[in-house]
Amino acid sequence: MMTTTSSSSSLSCSPQRQLWLVLLALVIFVASVLSTESSMPTQNMSHKERTELKEEAREMFYHAYRAYMENAYPADELMPLSCKGRYRGVTPSRGDMDDILGNFSMTLVDTLDTLVLLGDFAEFEHAVKLVIRDVQFDSDIIVSVFETNIRMVGGLLSAHILSEYLQKQADVMHWYKGELLEMARELGYRLLPAFNTSTGIPHARVNLRLGMKDPQLKVSRETCTACAGTILLEFAALSRLTGDPIFEVRAHAAMDALWKLRHRGSDLMGTVLNVHSGDWVRRDSGVGAGIDSYYEYLFKSYVLLGDDKYLARFNRHYNAVMKYVSEGPMLLDVLMHRPHAKSRNFMDSLLAFWPGLQVLSGDLKPAVQTHEMLYQVMQMHTLIPEAFTVDFQIHWGQHHLRPEFIESTYFLYRATGDHHYLQVGKRALKTLQQYAKVACGYAAVSDVRTGKHDDRMDSFVLSETFKYLYLLFSEPQDLIINVDEFVFTTEAHLLPLSIAQLGNSTFSFRQSDDHNVLDFMRTCPSSNKLFPEKVRKPLRNFITGSCPRTTISGSGGKRLSALDFQASNADHLRAVYDMGITMVSVGDRSQGKVRLFHSFYNAKSHEEGEMGLQFMQEMLELTKLQSMNQLAQLQAVAFALDEHLQDWTALMAGPSHFSPELIGEQFVEGDLVLAKPIRACNEKLTNTEEVKGKILVAERGDCTFVSKARLAQQAGATALIVCDNVPGSSGETQPMFAMSGDGNDDVLIPVVFMYSLEFGKLSTAMQRRPQAPLRVRIMQMVEFKRWQLAKEAHQNETAATTTTTQKPDKEL
Numbered sequence: 001m002m003t004t005t006s007s008s009s010s011l012s013c014s015p016q017r018q019l020w021l022v023l024l025a026l027v028i029f030v031a032s033v034l035s036t037e038s039s040m041p042t043q044n045m046s047h048k049e050r051t052e053l054k055e056e057a058r059e060m061f062y063h064a065y066r067a068y069m070e071n072a073y074p075a076d077e078l079m080p081l082s083c084k085g086r087y088r089g090v091t092p093s094r095g096d097m098d099d100i101l102g103n104f105s106m107t108l109v110d111t112l113d114t115l116v117l118l119g120d121f122a123e124f125e126h127a128v129k130l131v132i133r134d135v136q137f138d139s140d141i142i143v144s145v146f147e148t149n150i151r152m153v154g155g156l157l158s159a160h161i162l163s164e165y166l167q168k169q170a171d172v173m174h175w176y177k178g179e180l181l182e183m184a185r186e187l188g189y190r191l192l193p194a195f196n197t198s199t200g201i202p203h204a205r206v207n208l209r210l211g212m213k214d215p216q217l218k219v220s221r222e223t224c225t226a227c228a229g230t231i232l233l234e235f236a237a238l239s240r241l242t243g244d245p246i247f248e249v250r251a252h253a254a255m256d257a258l259w260k261l262r263h264r265g266s267d268l269m270g271t272v273l274n275v276h277s278g279d280w281v282r283r284d285s286g287v288g289a290g291i292d293s294y295y296e297y298l299f300k301s302y303v304l305l306g307d308d309k310y311l312a313r314f315n316r317h318y319n320a321v322m323k324y325v326s327e328g329p330m331l332l333d334v335l336m337h338r339p340h341a342k343s344r345n346f347m348d349s350l351l352a353f354w355p356g357l358q359v360l361s362g363d364l365k366p367a368v369q370t371h372e373m374l375y376q377v378m379q380m381h382t383l384i385p386e387a388f389t390v391d392f393q394i395h396w397g398q399h400h401l402r403p404e405f406i407e408s409t410y411f412l413y414r415a416t417g418d419h420h421y422l423q424v425g426k427r428a429l430k431t432l433q434q435y436a437k438v439a440c441g442y443a444a445v446s447d448v449r450t451g452k453h454d455d456r457m458d459s460f461v462l463s464e465t466f467k468y469l470y471l472l473f474s475e476p477q478d479l480i481i482n483v484d485e486f487v488f489t490t491e492a493h494l495l496p497l498s499i500a501q502l503g504n505s506t507f508s509f510r511q512s513d514d515h516n517v518l519d520f521m522r523t524c525p526s527s528n529k530l531f532p533e534k535v536r537k538p539l540r541n542f543i544t545g546s547c548p549r550t551t552i553s554g555s556g557g558k559r560l561s562a563l564d565f566q567a568s569n570a571d572h573l574r575a576v577y578d579m580g581i582t583m584v585s586v587g588d589r590s591q592g593k594v595r596l597f598h599s600f601y602n603a604k605s606h607e608e609g610e611m612g613l614q615f616m617q618e619m620l621e622l623t624k625l626q627s628m629n630q631l632a633q634l635q636a637v638a639f640a641l642d643e644h645l646q647d648w649t650a651l652m653a654g655p656s657h658f659s660p661e662l663i664g665e666q667f668v669e670g671d672l673v674l675a676k677p678i679r680a681c682n683e684k685l686t687n688t689e690e691v692k693g694k695i696l697v698a699e700r701g702d703c704t705f706v707s708k709a710r711l712a713q714q715a716g717a718t719a720l721i722v723c724d725n726v727p728g729s730s731g732e733t734q735p736m737f738a739m740s741g742d743g744n745d746d747v748l749i750p751v752v753f754m755y756s757l758e759f760g761k762l763s764t765a766m767q768r769r770p771q772a773p774l775r776v777r778i779m780q781m782v783e784f785k786r787w788q789l790a791k792e793a794h795q796n797e798t799a800a801t802t803t804t805t806q807k808p809d810k811e812l
């Protein structure tokens with residue numbers, strides 16, 4: 001909440017004096033540092049520190065890369081504790097996990113494009129030569145189609161594209177004649193037999209030499225949604241670069257077949273299916289393991305190929321995920337056919353990619369929230385465990401040095417410019433240094449509770465984890481390529497947006513007869529038209545459009561307005577400084593109060609001084625507006641502290657988007673009763689009789705807010721209070737929010753949300769009077785305040801009247 005005061009000693013001065021002589025003493029107290037979300041300003045990271053961290057990320061990469069090259073190459077992976085290579089068929093098997101390995105030098109292939117991003121052309125050239133010389137695919141080995149595609153085909157394609165790019169731009173590698181592309185094509189052909197299924201959905205595994213003729217694959221039937229749905233980017237690139245349509249045709253067919261398997265009611269997908277019958281084997285639906293990159297590839301296929309149908313499909317799934325799977329910042333699996341039932345009470349670390357995808361699709365707010373939750377999990381356990389429960393306890397304790405959380409941190413930083421994400425990245429980097437670095441590379445952790453190391457360093461550590469860390473701390477001018485012109489595959493390989501221009505003779509975008517595209521066309525305004533505009537443009541410029549970044553002040557630059565200003569953005573701070581505004585922290589730093597002074601003397605130029613003045617005026621307006629808005633939306637749960645209902649107190653609560661608003665003098669009053677069961681997610685409450693005509697209290701979790709509301713309404717409650725399930729949460733320390741619904745307007749009773757600490761006070765009041773129910777009143781907070789003031793005024797008046805009538809009596 002912001003409060004402002006202003007004063008000016010310049011009012012009587014001439015305009016000239018006003019401009020140049022007088023310190024304009026506009027003083028603004030800005031609590032929450034202009035952010036409605038946080039009360040703690042993030043410390044900005046200096047350029048020097050950022051550069052040092054970038055260099056540290058580079059060193060981390062080289063420590064791991066050299067360890068691999070010197071001790072493991074040409075093996076697929078380095079075993080960092082044994083300090084030797086992991087070979088399929090030689091190193092003792094780890095079971096299915098080893099399907100990732102094809103004895104094709106996977107770590108080197110997966111790493112090639114990171115070398116280019118680091119600007120190490122000499123090593124890149126050397127590594128490309130090694131790959132061309134040493135890597136071959138004619139092996140009697142069963143490999144995972146998905147992993148081989150994302151790591152090997154993706155790695156080869158991206159290295160091919162960058163080799164050609166360097167030939168042109170850096171005048172190097174003139175000997176290169178497309179050998180990597182040929183290798184990618186050969187490998188693509190070796191994967192194709194897996195697509196010979198009755199549905200067109202590929203088998204999970206294939207023998208590199210024998211295709212599906214390997215006797216061990218005879219019984220193969222099951223695959224995961226992500227395994228089958230994470231092919232199109234690489235296969236489309238392969239087709240368009242080689243001119244051989246078969247890959248793209250097969251990948252589109254697989255995507256089409258998968259789309260048909262969605263649940264028509266919920267629009268959700270399961271995680272495991274039968275490739276021949278198309279039946280679901282596991283109907284759990286979330287955004288983590290088994291399904292993650294299917295959603296990612298729907299969206300990115302639209303971005304890379306420009307085919308609207310993939311955006312329409314992504315939108316349908318995305319809405320379903322946000323409706324059923326998303327629960328506040330958490331993402332919890334549900335059953336695709338019974339989406340109101342949560343199917344597990346833990347989350348896996350793979351879902352940490354989701355905020356990054358949300359950023360790309362333009363949905364920033366939930367991205368910030370989920371990322372923040374993950375950051376808290378990280379702080380709680382030092383490293384994010386492979387899976388954690390809804391109360392953030394460890395479910396699976398391993399930590400595989402996965403990239404997803406850093407990937408999302410990078411995208412959030414690019415979208416917001418908020419230095420908070422640099423600080424998060426710094427913490428992630430330092431943690432890896434402390435807990436994962438070993439003499440021979442970086443080792444995964446087998447249990448984050450003990451910190452014990454595992455003898456594995458997956459290829460994605462070099463291709464993704466260190467790549468995203470390096471990118472996070474880099475400035476665009478540090479990079480040889482403009483990453484804004486590329487799409488990152490799920491393995492962080494770079495595919496240029498220009499691939500769409502290569503076209504595809506076998507596939508006409510306009511032929512798309514997907515009726516779901518029409519669904520979007522019919523909506524008004526058409527999200528099919530608006531959303532692409534919103535996402536494609538910023539993606540082409542890599543989301544820099546969403547927030548002013550560099551030329552925000554100074555002559556010729558766009559003026560920074562108070563509305564756009566972010567106190568955690570270094571560019572903004574610089575711009576504000578140039579406009580002659582100084583920021584001084586006041587009081588307790590933790591309250592985030594900042595005082596702004598404007599002086600024309602301090603402005604860089606006259607023009608910027610004027611801008612500064614305008615900025616200060618806007619800030620005053622904004623401050624007023626924000627405090628009014630926040631107060632207007634805030635709900636109050638009020639109760640009397642005394643038996644005579646005289647002395648009332650109000651606790652802060654948040655409204656909902658799906659229930660009627662209590663406006664002005666409207667309120668609901670009633671006795672409180674707790675739901676049985678307390679989460680109110682079952683088909684029926686067991687204490688329906690008791691609930692009738694009362695205000696029901698239910699705990700957050702297990703099902704959506706709106707489903708709790710429907711249950712309360714069905715039981716005859718007059719209102720519902722949902723209390724938070726995270727101990728210690730409070731509206732004083734975190735932003736209040738409005739609960740989302742599912743687009744229907746069938747809830748007719750008011751529903752409000754209370755954080756734990758506020759609800760705790762209510763609960764104490766209930767316990768204090770166990771024999772009688774606690775009576776509460778739900779209303780707008782601003783109305784409660786007005787009501788209290790009116791009551792006080794009335795009491796004062798009565799007191800005054802009593803005094804005046806008594807006085808004469810006494811006198812008499």
Ligand code: DMJ
Pocket residue numbers: 150293350402403404460464490491492
């Ligand atoms: C990577 O191979 C890819 O990011 C994939 O999509 C998911 N798993 C790993 C990293 O965790």
